[in-house]
Amino acid sequence: MNDAVTANRSENTRPEPARPEPARYDFAQAEPRWQSAWNTQGCFRAPDVPDGSKPKYYVLEMFPYPSGKIHMGHVRNYTLGDVVARYKRARGHQVMHPMGWDAFGLPAENAARERGVHPAKWTYQNIATMRAELQRMGLSLEWEREFATCDPSYYGQQQKLFLEFMKAGLAERKESWVNWDPVDNTVLANEQVIDGRGWRSGALVEKKKLSQWFLSITKFAPELLAGLDTLDRWPERVRLMQANWIGRSEGARVRFDLETPVDGLTQVEVFTTRPDTLFGMSFLAVAAEHPLAAAAAARNPRIAEFITEVRSLGTSEAAIEQAEKRGIDTGIRVKHPFNGQTYPVWIANFVLMEYGTGAIFGCPSGDQRDLDFARKYDLPVPPVVLPPGADPASFAIGDTAFTDDGTLFNSDFLDGKGTADGKRAAIDALEAQGAGQGVVNWRLRDWGVSRQRYWGCPIPVIHCDDCGAVPVPQDQLPVVLPEDVDFSKPGNPLDNHPTWKHVACPGCGKPARRETDTFDTFVDSSWYFARFTSPKAETPVVPAAANAWLPVDQYIGGIEHAILHLLYSRFFTRGLASMGHLKTPEPFAGLFTQGMVQHASYKSQDGRWLAPDEVEPTADGGAVETATGLSVTISRNDKMSKSKRNTIDPGSIIDRYGADTARWFILSDNPPDRDMEWTEAGASGAARFSQRLYRTTAGAVGSLPVPGTMPAEGVGRDLRRVTHRTIAAVTEALETFAFNVAVARIHEFANAIEAAGAEDGAARREALETMARLVGPMMPHLAEEMWSLLRPDEKTLVAQLAWPESDASLAAADSVTLAVQVLGKLRSTLAVPIGTDEATVFALAEADENVQRAIAGRPIRKRIHVPGRIVNFVV
RNA sequence: GCCCGUGUGGUGGAAUGGUAGACACGAACGACUCAAAAUCGUUUGCUUAACGGCAUGCCAGUUCGAGUCUGGCCACGGGUACCA
Numbered sequence: 001m002n003d004a005v006t007a008n009r010s011e012n013t014r015p016e017p018a019r020p021e022p023a024r025y026d027f028a029q030a031e032p033r034w035q036s037a038w039n040t041q042g043c044f045r046a047p048d049v050p051d052g053s054k055p056k057y058y059v060l061e062m063f064p065y066p067s068g069k070i071h072m073g074h075v076r077n078y079t080l081g082d083v084v085a086r087y088k089r090a091r092g093h094q095v096m097h098p099m100g101w102d103a104f105g106l107p108a109e110n111a112a113r114e115r116g117v118h119p120a121k122w123t124y125q126n127i128a129t130m131r132a133e134l135q136r137m138g139l140s141l142e143w144e145r146e147f148a149t150c151d152p153s154y155y156g157q158q159q160k161l162f163l164e165f166m167k168a169g170l171a172e173r174k175e176s177w178v179n180w181d182p183v184d185n186t187v188l189a190n191e192q193v194i195d196g197r198g199w200r201s202g203a204l205v206e207k208k209k210l211s212q213w214f215l216s217i218t219k220f221a222p223e224l225l226a227g228l229d230t231l232d233r234w235p236e237r238v239r240l241m242q243a244n245w246i247g248r249s250e251g252a253r254v255r256f257d258l259e260t261p262v263d264g265l266t267q268v269e270v271f272t273t274r275p276d277t278l279f280g281m282s283f284l285a286v287a288a289e290h291p292l293a294a295a296a297a298a299r300n301p302r303i304a305e306f307i308t309e310v311r312s313l314g315t316s317e318a319a320i321e322q323a324e325k326r327g328i329d330t331g332i333r334v335k336h337p338f339n340g341q342t343y344p345v346w347i348a349n350f351v352l353m354e355y356g357t358g359a360i361f362g363c364p365s366g367d368q369r370d371l372d373f374a375r376k377y378d379l380p381v382p383p384v385v386l387p388p389g390a391d392p393a394s395f396a397i398g399d400t401a402f403t404d405d406g407t408l409f410n411s412d413f414l415d416g417k418g419t420a421d422g423k424r425a426a427i428d429a430l431e432a433q434g435a436g437q438g439v440v441n442w443r444l445r446d447w448g449v450s451r452q453r454y455w456g457c458p459i460p461v462i463h464c465d466d467c468g469a470v471p472v473p474q475d476q477l478p479v480v481l482p483e484d485v486d487f488s489k490p491g492n493p494l495d496n497h498p499t500w501k502h503v504a505c506p507g508c509g510k511p512a513r514r515e516t517d518t519f520d521t522f523v524d525s526s527w528y529f530a531r532f533t534s535p536k537a538e539t540p541v542v543p544a545a546a547n548a549w550l551p552v553d554q555y556i557g558g559i560e561h562a563i564l565h566l567l568y569s570r571f572f573t574r575g576l577a578s579m580g581h582l583k584t585p586e587p588f589a590g591l592f593t594q595g596m597v598q599h600a601s602y603k604s605q606d607g608r609w610l611a612p613d614e615v616e617p618t619a620d621g622g623a624v625e626t627a628t629g630l631s632v633t634i635s636r637n638d639k640m641s642k643s644k645r646n647t648i649d650p651g652s653i654i655d656r657y658g659a660d661t662a663r664w665f666i667l668s669d670n671p672p673d674r675d676m677e678w679t680e681a682g683a684s685g686a687a688r689f690s691q692r693l694y695r696t697t698a699g700a701v702g703s704l705p706v707p708g709t710m711p712a713e714g715v716g717r718d719l720r721r722v723t724h725r726t727i728a729a730v731t732e733a734l735e736t737f738a739f740n741v742a743v744a745r746i747h748e749f750a751n752a753i754e755a756a757g758a759e760d761g762a763a764r765r766e767a768l769e770t771m772a773r774l775v776g777p778m779m780p781h782l783a784e785e786m787w788s789l790l791r792p793d794e795k796t797l798v799a800q801l802a803w804p805e806s807d808a809s810l811a812a813a814d815s816v817t818l819a820v821q822v823l824g825k826l827r828s829t830l831a832v833p834i835g836t837d838e839a840t841v842f843a844l845a846e847a848d849e850n851v852q853r854a855i856a857g858r859p860i861r862k863r864i865h866v867p868g869r870i871v872n873f874v875v
Numbered sequence: 876g877c878c879c880g881u882g883u884g885g886u887g888g889a890a891u892g893g894u895a896g897a898c899a900c901g902a903a904c905g906a907c908u909c910a911a912a913a914u915c916g917u918u919u920g921c922u923u924a925a926c927g928g929c930a931u932g933c934c935a936g937u938u939c940g941a942g943u944c945u946g947g948c949c950a951c952g953g954g955u956a957c958c959a
Binding site: 024064102105106178179188189190191238244247315317318320323325350369453521558559560561668677682689691695738740741743751825826828861862864866870 | 876877878879880881886887888889893894897898899900901913914926938939940952953954955956957958959
């Protein structure tokens with residue numbers, strides 16, 4: 001409001017200049033106009049089932065969490081997707097490009113606790129704000145398909161799917177550990193555990209065992225691994241990360257008899273990938289959650305204390321693995337299946353109960369972690385693998401374990417065998433004496449989907465003392481969240497609700513309790529892409545629509561989702577396929593992962609974070625705080641975050657420069673898979689370029705021949721060559737997500753059009769019309785404005801035009817510049833007509849003055865000629 | 876810790892194993908202007924008087940030729956199963 005008053009006053013006091021302003025593109029007026037033109041024409045509507053007249057193309061960006069306002073990461077993500085969507089439409093595809101909201105999650109509950117806003121109200125308000133912001137960006141989205149995962153019409157269908165997973169044997173109840181805050185009486189997410197303490201209460205975190213729902217993703221482990229080979233339009237690194245995460249490994253399970261049974265336990269089983277090194281054993285280590293650890297703790301308070309300490313690390317693998325490696329001897333001993341000797345059983349904080357059997361045998365000479373542990377606790381380090389060429393008499397392990405392949409020694413019947421033979425022989429021996437067997441182990445664990453939270457999809461199950469966990473009957477779905485919930489009490493508001501959970505058992509009618517856990521929000525995002533194909537259906541998906549549109553042809557989102565979201569979606573899709581909802585086993589045929597958006601952050605001398613508009617740049621590249629004039633510390637390349645106050649609000653950028661400029665800068669700055677830095681200078685540079693394109697077009701239209709005039713043979717040859725080369729180059733760049741290169745080629749094109757001048761009107765018209773169409777996917781509003789200047793009598797929209805074709809004969813060059821090297825160093829260049837024969841090229845190159853000086857009379861031993869590229873003389 | 880990436884001028888970056896720095900931002904100077912904004916032009920990796928030399932995180936290697944391929948380091952980023 002204050003801003004508007006100031007603006008009016010300054011307009012009144014400063015009169016308009018007398019001479020006319022040069023033509024200036026008024027984005028504020030033009031952008032809404034073109035957006036409404038696209039909507040009126042229905043440019044972005046896709047049929048429920050494509051009619052087959054055009055190939056289908058499903059473009060999808062990862063849907064946003066409605067956190068409040070859109071941020072630059074969203075602008076980048078949705079701009080990238082929009083370029084693809086618009087480009088594919090121009091290439092003749094039937095494109096579906098939907099948008100929705102990943103609307104359940106923790107921040108809404110945090111807002112409820114901190115500010116007393118109901119999560120639903122907070123979420124739907126955020127959605128309204130963010131939808132408006134996305135619409136201002138001019139994205140070619142089909143808003144008719146929009147939904148939020150917190151809509152009962154969505155999560156009710158998800159509940160149906162869960163019941164089908166149960167029926168198919170793909171959901172089960174198991175016990176698992178959670179982070180427990182004993183002061184707030186609440187389960188903590190890993191990110192809410194800071195240095196082993198609850199983020200709000202500061203209490204030391206405990207681990208607590210809860211009975212929870214799991215989806216059986218491990219049943220699909222072999223398929224999920226093998227399926228990666230079919231994803232040839234996924235980044236290699238994402239496939240690698242997923243393969244490592246699934247973690248197939250071949251090895252053995254080995255059973256060790258306890259020397260003396262403890263609490264009825266007589267054996268402990270370990271998993272190892274190196275059964276060949278069993279003779280290098282020094283100790284056996286179990287996880288703190290292992291039954292043997294519990295048995296040992298029951299007799300020794302020091303062990304119990306150690307286990308408590310280990311539990312205070314919480315459940316995050318990063319925290320556990322980075323903690324100092326520690327252990328405690330239980331006093332229990334086990335017998336070696338091969339040599340009959342006994343070894344101590346330790347409890348170690350780096351052994352994970354979730355992996356393998358929760359127990360390992362320690363071979364310090366062949367495993368670095370075991371070696372560090374053995375050195376720390378002074379355990380023996382018997383070497384058993386001899387590196388190639390080493391002397392068995394003198395070989396000893398220092399501080400580095402030998403983990404490569406070698407020859408076994410000190411290993412009884414395995415002596416002399418290589419690593420692979422040794423593994424096989426050890427497994428044969430284990431199987432022969434019934435002490436173990438060869439197995440394939442997977443790192444992947446089942447997917448725990450229970451969350452002790454309110455703002456999520458209720459798990460549609462009723463617990464009955466007599467009937468157990470009973471599915472909610474179909475006719476009682478959806479199980480809707482109660483609205484009257486109390487966030488002032490600690491714990492799960494659903495569980496605290498006075499009446500909601502009390503229901504009759506659908507099986508026997510006796511009083512029973514609703515499940516008060518809700519689903520992990522990754523469940524919501526594991527099938528939304530399928531729901532978009534039939535967003536209003538009374539079934540989760542309509543097979544005809546899903547099978548016609550899926551898989552997603554191009555999925556775009558952050559690299560941070562490389563494993564969890566993408567793997568869960570792949571699993572869920574396989575589940576849906578096995579239950580007949582759809583056919584494709586893989587949800588995303590093409591994947592592009594974008595980098596983050598960063599911005600410089602500023603810190604004052606007294607340590608306060610300053611927002612970008614609170615500082616001013618100085619001549620030396622530094623900055624000062626505007627209010628105080630004191631210099632500030634600048635840190636470049638910081639992830640945009642509220643805590644560092646370095647976020648740039650896309651809304652204010654669009655107000656200032658327009659949507660096209662924001663889109664153009666974000667595309668031009670760097671390759672989209674890298675992290676980018678938002679800079680003021682870059683944004684204003686992009687704004688200048690968009691004005692320049694408009695000016696060039698507006699300035700030329702008066703002198704152009706009528707539309708459709710073909711350039712005469714040979715006229716405007718140079719400009720036409722640039723035009724057709726640019727079409728080819730931009731097309732290639734868009735196909736490969738090299739959007740920053742497309743922008744560079746368009747800059748060069750603009751330079752060439754301006755340099756060409758006005759004389760060849762038809763070639764100039766061709767160039768300008770091509771320009772409007774090439775920038776169409778990137779700056780769609782400006783493209784329409786240019787097109788309407790160039791074709792004032794037509795009603796066609798760039799959004800409806802076909803992509804320009806490059807004429808190879810017009811794009812061809814007739815001469816080429818070769819680099820001439822002597823001993824690989826550049827000494828001269830040589831311009832020759834295309835197709836000059838090799839002998840002539842060598843003769844011309846050798847005659848060159850600089851080349852002669854470099855050769856310095858030495859005899860030429862070898863002549864290398866790569867046509868069109870280089871000549872190299874080896875002397 | 877483990878898995879996966881990234882590293883090129885003042886800045887963002889370009890470059891099928893073949894002229895490193897395209898294109899842009901910034902800066903400096905100039906034109907236009909009473910002045911400014913806008914716009915246009917010139918210069919701009921380091922070094923050298925010049926010839927030339929040195930330059931793609933660091934150290935090796937393969938090759939006629941390496942930013943690109945291989946090995947070993949360093950720094951930074953993503954993930955690490957309850958942030959989304």
